[in-house]
Amino acid sequence: MGSLGSRLRSPPRSPQGTADSSCGAPGHGCKCRKRKRSSECQCDSETEEEDSLLNTPRRKKLKSTSKYIYQTLFLNGENSDIRICALGQEWNLHKVYLCQSGYFSSMFSGSWKESSMTSIEVEIPDQNIDTEALQVAFGSLYRDDVLIKPSRVVSILAAACMLQLDGLIQQCGETMKETISVKTVCNYHASATLYGLDSVTKKCQEWLLNNLMTHQNVDLMKELSVMVMEQLVQSSDLLVMQVEMDVYTALKKWMFLQLNPSWDGPIKQLLADADAWICKRRSELGEEQAFLNTEQGVPFIPVFRHVRLQYIVNDLASARILERDNIVPPEWLSAVYKLQWFAMLRTEHDNDIGPQDANxxxxxxxxxxxxxxxxxxxxxxxxxxxxxxxxxxxxxxxxxxxxxxxxxxxxxxxxxxxxxxxxxxxxxxxxxxxxxxxxxxxxxxxxxxxxxxxxxxxxxxxxxxxxxxxxxxxxxxxxxxxxxxxxxxxxxxxxxxxxxxxx
The missing domain is CATH 2.60.210 (Apoptosis, Tumor Necrosis Factor Receptor Associated Protein 2; Chain A)
Structure with missing residues (x-):
């Protein structure tokens, strides 16, 4: 027993076989306690970090409800309570979703016979609407977003307008405004005018005012109608390069293309061919008849009326071309010559020093x-x-x-x-x-x-x-x-x- 007690009271040995005299020794801190406190701090820090991680939300992309609804209800037609037939195709749909459309909401809420029918044949009077456009329009009722190709936007817009889908109409309008170009502007302008998208019509007109003269294009000139060209030529916002005579020259080329739509050649050759065509017509009609007074020329009168001839006749070379072409009736030119003559007299003899109060x-x-x-x-x-x-x-x-x-x-x-x-x-x-x-x-x-x-x-x-x-x-x-x-x-x-x- 004695020897056992002695062994128990013996100081413990360090791993190296020496006694750890720092533990309890006066004047020294307890290293064991320091290590323990450090270990406790580290554990506390790890615990806090784990708690933070546990309480931090993690993003994981799941199949959204919208996609599930679109796939299950629209594409698969599960639990459908109504069949829509149009253009030889059928859609198994749901009245609760169709009521988002003003067209179907009115049909189902009134005393119409369709309100109790389970299969409805829809007449499509608009030739711009096809089955692909209807597929996109019906599908938009079942999802949050719709991808619209610029090549398909007019057909989708037509379907959206017929079905009275305001959100889809607005999205079509934004797509059109973002993709206006020489290839789309005329079609967009006509469609926006037809379906009442005033902001798109305005945007197309702004594009045409900026580009008609600065970036002349044969295909664009062929597409521009008399009505649209009239709106452009009368505007003071038309970007003219270089002077008003260039507006008249552009109209000659445009008129030639309207009357000869099969013409195919580079833009540099267009004026020469237009002048040759005008010369031939002038020889056929005789010098006494202006082209705009002929049956062929009458439709173009509203456009040429807005050419500011007073700034063409003030240049000798340009005035001679006007007289030579004989497109504009002589009485138009006589009125302009008189106007400019009196303006010159006022400047020379009446001390007209220019506009002071012009609005x-x-x-x-x-x-x-x-x-x-x-x-x-x-x-x-x-x-x-x-x-x-x-x-x-x-x-x-x-x-x-x-x-x-x-x-x-x-x-x-x-x-x-x-x-x-x-x-x-x-x-x-x-x-x-x-x-x-x-x-x-x-x-x-x-x-x-x-x-x-x-x-x-x-x-x-x-x-x-x-x-x-x-x-x-x-x-x-x-x-x-x-x-x-x-x-x-x-x-x-x-x-x-x-x-x-x-x-």
Whole structure:
């Protein structure tokens, strides 16, 4: 017993065979306790981390209810309580889902015989609707989202409108606005007009106003109807390159393609062939009859009526082409010549120093439309040709500034220059650049402005942010150099140069 007690009281040996004298020794901390406390802290930390992991939600993609409903109820037709027949195809559907459609909701809620029928034959009067479009339209009642191909959007829109599916109609409209291009714009415009999508119609018209003159295309010209072309030509927002004569030239090509839709050739050859065709018709009709007065030409009168001839006859070469083509009736030209003659007399003898109170409506109807393409960044200076009643306006683009200058003495000019101390001009300047589909990438506008310039005075019209500039850059301007005929000015010139927004 004694020897056993001695062995029990002997100090324990360390793993190395030596006594651990630090345990309980004065002046020393207990290493065993420190290790234990550290171990406890680590365990607490691990426990907290495990608790956090246990309480953190995990995302795991499960088969959604929408997909299950679409597959089971729509595609498989399980528990169907009504059969819809249309265009030779049948759909096993459910009234509770069909009631999302205004078309079927009215059918089932009234005292119609269809409300108690289990099989309904639906008449499809719209030729734009096919079975594929109906499949998408019916399927949209059973799911949260629908993928719409641009090539199918018009048919789906037609089906959605017939079934009165507001959500699907809106989605079709968004798809159309995002995919407007030279291949889709005419079809989208016609469809949006037919089905009442005003925002899509407006978007298509904006695209056409921006691209008709800047990116001329044979297929597009063939598709454009008389009604749409009339809307474009009368708009002051039409981006014109270079001057109004180019609008007339574009209409010649368009009219030729409308009357010769089988023509197939490059855009560069189109004008020559159009001119040859017009010359042949002129020789057949005789010099005394204008083409627009013939049976073939009458449908195009509404479009040519909106060409601003006053800015074509002020250039000698352009006026001669008008006379040679004999498309426009002589009485139209006589009225324009008279208008411009009196405008010149007012400028020379009645001290007409330009518009001072022209309103926006007057400006939109009568302003000169012109433009210039800047292929790349650099320094440019130009003037637009034609007689501008003594107002020689130089336009400069340099260092991201666009500047107007009223030139009187410093640079040579081909015509007479007004030496009146001050001249007024109404203008609007717009800048635009486009991507490969013709979609507007960036745009800037001064809005409608009235500007007073002294002799040889310069005015900074726009200061551009280089981060927003994309080339090629299209500079489009509208100008009004003289007062409207009804506005005979007698007021004294303003005491100093200024620029003002128009009402």
């Amino acid at each position: 926006k409506e007057e400006f939109e109807l009568n302003s000169m439309r012109c433009g210039r393409k800047l292929a790349k960044d650099g320094d440019y200076c130009w003037r637009w040709t034609g007689f501008n009643f003594g107002f020689d306006l130089l336009v400069t683009y340099t260092n991201r500034f666009i500047v107007f200058k009223r030139n009187t003495l410093s640079q040579p000019c081909g015509g007479a220059v007004s030496l009146q101390p001050r001249r007024h001009i109404a203008y609007r300047l717009r800048l635009a650049s486009f991507d490969s589909s013709g979609k507007l990438v960036c745009s800037r506008s001064t809005g409608y402005q009235l500007l007073t310039l002294e002799k040889d005075q310069e005015y900074v019209v726009m200061n551009l942010d280089s981060r927003l500039l994309t080339f090629p850059l299209y500079v489009c301007c509208n100008f009004l150099y003289t007062s409207p005929p009804s506005d005979r000015q007698s007021s004294t010139p303003e005491p100093e140069s200024s620029a003002r927004s128009m009402s």
